[in-house]
Amino acid sequence: METRKSTDLPPVATAYNGKDRNSFLFGWNPQAELWNGRFAMIGFTAYLLWDLAGYSVVRDVLHFVGY
Known part of the structure; x- marks a missing residue:
């Protein structure tokens, strides 16, 4: 049975355009969707914490x- 060492794995997660998926690249690219989702999660969590503290914008x- 052949096994792969963890050192055989690529050093970066590449997809679509061959660039690191975690790097911040400006413009319309697959990385923009990843960063957009990350910032949206941070904003949503920040709003939930703000709302739990008693400051509800809605x-x-x-x-x-x-109403």
Whole structure:
């Protein structure tokens, strides 16, 4: 049975354009979707923590509008 050593693996995760998928590249490329998703997760988590602390933007807007 042949096994692969972990050192035989490529040093970077390449896909689509042959660049490192974790590197920050400017423009329309597959890496932009990865970074966009990461920043969206950070923003969503930050908003949830902000809301749990008692500062709800949505609740304040609804209260201002009259609901």
